[in-house]
Amino acid sequence: MTTAAMTRRRAATGGWEVALLALNVATVIAMAALVWASLLYAKPAINLSGDEQTAQRIFYLHMGCNIGALAGFIVSLTGSIVYLLTRDLDWDRATQAGIEVGTIFGLGTIVTGIFWAKPTWNTYWTWDPRLTTATITVLLYIAYLLFRNGIDNRQTRARFGSIYALFAFLSLPLTYYSARWFRSIHPVVFSGDNPEAQGGFALGATMTQTLFIAAIAFSLLFSSLMIMRWRILRLEDRAAELREEIE
Amino acid sequence: MTDAALISVRDLHKRFGRKPVLRGIDLDVAQGEVVALVGANGAGKTTLMRMICGLAKPDRGEISLGGASLQRAGRELRRYIGLVTHAPLLYDSLSAQENLRFFAALYDLDQPEERIESVLHAVELWARRRDPVRTYSRGMVQRLAIARAVLHSPPVLLLDEPDTGLDQSSSQMLHDLIRRLGASNRAILLSTHNLDRAVEWADSVCLLGNGKIVRREPTGQLNGERLRQIYAEADGTP
Amino acid sequence: MTLTAPSHNPPLSGPQTDLQPASMRTEGGWRAYLRKVAAIAAKDLRAEARAKENLSAMIAFSVLAVVVFGLAFDLRVPRADMVAPGVLWVVLLFAGVLGLNRVFGAEVDRGSLSALLLAPVDRSAIYFGKVIAQMAFMLAMEAFVVPIVLVIFDVNLFSPWILAGLLLGTLGYVSVGTLFAALTASTRARETMLPILLLPVMVPIFVAGVGLTANILDGREFTEFGRWFLILAVYDLVFITIAFLIFDLIWEDA
Numbered sequence A: 001m002t003t004a005a006m007t008r009r010r011a012a013t014g015g016w017e018v019a020l021l022a023l024n025v026a027t028v029i030a031m032a033a034l035v036w037a038s039l040l041y042a043k044p045a046i047n048l049s050g051d052e053q054t055a056q057r058i059f060y061l062h063m064g065c066n067i068g069a070l071a072g073f074i075v076s077l078t079g080s081i082v083y084l085l086t087r088d089l090d091w092d093r094a095t096q097a098g099i100e101v102g103t104i105f106g107l108g109t110i111v112t113g114i115f116w117a118k119p120t121w122n123t124y125w126t127w128d129p130r131l132t133t134a135t136i137t138v139l140l141y142i143a144y145l146l147f148r149n150g151i152d153n154r155q156t157r158a159r160f161g162s163i164y165a166l167f168a169f170l171s172l173p174l175t176y177y178s179a180r181w182f183r184s185i186h187p188v189v190f191s192g193d194n195p196e197a198q199g200g201f202a203l204g205a206t207m208t209q210t211l212f213i214a215a216i217a218f219s220l221l222f223s224s225l226m227i228m229r230w231r232i233l234r235l236e237d238r239a240a241e242l243r244e245e246i247e
Numbered sequence B: 001m002t003d004a005a006l007i008s009v010r011d012l013h014k015r016f017g018r019k020p021v022l023r024g025i026d027l028d029v030a031q032g033e034v035v036a037l038v039g040a041n042g043a044g045k046t047t048l049m050r051m052i053c054g055l056a057k058p059d060r061g062e063i064s065l066g067g068a069s070l071q072r073a074g075r076e077l078r079r080y081i082g083l084v085t086h087a088p089l090l091y092d093s094l095s096a097q098e099n100l101r102f103f104a105a106l107y108d109l110d111q112p113e114e115r116i117e118s119v120l121h122a123v124e125l126w127a128r129r130r131d132p133v134r135t136y137s138r139g140m141v142q143r144l145a146i147a148r149a150v151l152h153s154p155p156v157l158l159l160d161e162p163d164t165g166l167d168q169s170s171s172q173m174l175h176d177l178i179r180r181l182g183a184s185n186r187a188i189l190l191s192t193h194n195l196d197r198a199v200e201w202a203d204s205v206c207l208l209g210n211g212k213i214v215r216r217e218p219t220g221q222l223n224g225e226r227l228r229q230i231y232a233e234a235d236g237t238p
Numbered sequence C: 001m002t003l004t005a006p007s008h009n010p011p012l013s014g015p016q017t018d019l020q021p022a023s024m025r026t027e028g029g030w031r032a033y034l035r036k037v038a039a040i041a042a043k044d045l046r047a048e049a050r051a052k053e054n055l056s057a058m059i060a061f062s063v064l065a066v067v068v069f070g071l072a073f074d075l076r077v078p079r080a081d082m083v084a085p086g087v088l089w090v091v092l093l094f095a096g097v098l099g100l101n102r103v104f105g106a107e108v109d110r111g112s113l114s115a116l117l118l119a120p121v122d123r124s125a126i127y128f129g130k131v132i133a134q135m136a137f138m139l140a141m142e143a144f145v146v147p148i149v150l151v152i153f154d155v156n157l158f159s160p161w162i163l164a165g166l167l168l169g170t171l172g173y174v175s176v177g178t179l180f181a182a183l184t185a186s187t188r189a190r191e192t193m194l195p196i197l198l199l200p201v202m203v204p205i206f207v208a209g210v211g212l213t214a215n216i217l218d219g220r221e222f223t224e225f226g227r228w229f230l231i232l233a234v235y236d237l238v239f240i241t242i243a244f245l246i247f248d249l250i251w252e253d254a
Helices: A005-040 A050-056 A059-086 A089-120 A127-149 A155-180 A205-246 B045-052 B070-080 B095-105 B111-121 B138-150 B168-183 B195-201 B224-236 C029-051 C054-073 C084-110 C111-116 C123-153 C160-185 C190-201 C205-217 C223-249
Strands: B006-015 B018-031 B034-038 B060-065 B081-084 B156-160 B187-191 B202-209 B212-218
Touching: A005 A050, A005 A059, A005 A205, A050 A089, A059 A089, A059 A127, A059 A155, A059 A205, A089 A127, A089 A205, A127 A155, A127 B060, A127 C190, A155 C160, A155 C190, A155 C205, A155 C223, B006 B045, B006 B187, B018 B045, B018 B187, B018 B212, B034 B195, B045 B060, B045 B156, B045 B187, B070 B081, B081 B138, B081 C111, B095 B111, B095 B138, B095 B187, B095 C029, B111 B138, B138 B156, B138 B168, B168 B187, B168 B195, B187 C029, B202 B224, B212 B224, C029 C054, C029 C123, C054 C084, C054 C123, C084 C111, C084 C123, C084 C160, C084 C190, C084 C205, C123 C160, C123 C223, C160 C190, C160 C205, C160 C223, C205 C223
Parallel strands: B034 B187, B034 B202, B081 B156, B156 B187
Antiparallel strands: B006 B018, B006 B060, B202 B212
16 A cells, blocks of 8 residues: 555544544533533423422433434444344444444433333333333343343354344334333323323423433434444454454 | 365354354365365364355355355255265154155156155165164264265265274275266365375365365375374464 | 136147156146145145154154143142143144144255246145145144143133134234245254244234133133133234235245
């Protein structure tokens, strides 16, 4: 490789580095803004009192985590299908990164939900369809990661992982509907057409703005975590290849 | 390269994880030829056989059977291959006849019963055809494994250490069978630990070492002693 | 993917031999395909009939589990029919794993998987043959479990609707389970991996099965429990189709 080509390459990577750094900085700022908005800026809900009023503020995190988990889900489903079609390992790494980041956000969704549910529904746990589906999704993610780690061959790992991810995710809509027909008490905050829902609250202007900030902050957080994890996986594979070449 | 090469292997590479097993194998087996592969344990004999029958993918290189590329036409070529491995590839709880009937169905044989009868006679297991394979001796299992491999009359036969654990009479029977199969225009590749047998059974011997074919000797002027000498020499070379 | 057997000009010349040459039927299309599916299923059923390893373990485990559940719930549950549907489906899911682990596990351990893969058979035919055999084992096991539930819990599950639900649910379970069994067969720790992979994907079958059984025991109308059949039927249809399309990918380098 000529020196000029090497410089060009360094400049190109440099561009990526700067973009990623900017994304990370934006994420930190947005998350800080979210903490301020959710704790101080958003006015209390008018129809709640006591513990329920306090717990209501967890909703901003809850919804944010949910966005991250959903994004991880979509990335990994796309990644597994595209990998099976193209056999490009970059897509397998996207699946893995999406699932790893999605697991963290999924656990965040469940944990924030549990703390919110105790004062509101007077129980930590219930077999509400969304909660059930979220829990099953996290279990599927963990099963996927355990399964991957048990396969030595890189190509087989990618192929079997993608097949499992595809099956796992296709079962989720059915899981949701079967759990929904079983029973439901989850509030549908944005449309409120579920008469059995408990714990819904009216959204004021400041609350809507805070929700908006939460959506942006968590989308940024998901993107930066996802991209960094994807790059690490890429470098790990590259390192393994180089080690092979040396030996 | 002979024109009539049924098995043709070009520049075959395979590694397991970080360990290279085969690094550039070139091998031709012509119609009617019996080629023996010898080499130390772990030299890659089994890996090579598995790749020729399409059970493992090479990292690099080309395999063709009868001029057709295995990579491109693998599915169609499967019916032209017969394989014998260390494992008998049979079902213990079923009888010899049931095992062969099952494989006859998978290979879509035209007149399965006649074909099964003829191969069972050929390996002298006709009398025991109704007994479960579990009750067979090692030699009988191995003979049945060979019967299974030739059931669909494949032009390409891969025998991975077919002689392990065989008693004298079974071994003699296997030798006769290989002779007859070779004489009937098949291409036979067999691997063995026994150098005397390699010389006795094959038309030429290939020495596999360090992931390559180190030597290929016709067995015409060869005897076990001479082959052992070559083997020892080649073993020392890198 | 095609259902027809490959018909083409053989690239290799036919051998002349004193062992008479075998001739193969290379035509036959889907009939040949079905013959091979049947041969694989029949082989598994015959081997099981001789060895009796698989089915007897499944039946012993399931009967034992029903008895243990009966004992565990005895004093704390006011009416047995409140837990019987859950017990039935939990027992089926867990006992089924014992059988599924052996579907390809037995072939891998014996090395006979190579012979199956080497045969000129579409991989999906292997899948369907295995699904049929495994269905037979599961149904045989259920033939023991349902009467045992009647005896232990005094809950009669012999209703045509419940039996139909069992059939559909078992089909979905086996069709996904067989594919996952193929995925785990040659990986490390396959015996523990299979249930971890399988159970979360089985939630729709489990919930629909329990919902259906409970609805029928409560004497509901078809208009109320019909939607559980919808879930089971959609599940079966979707996953059998995907399994058929994807099964070829599993052993592509093996």
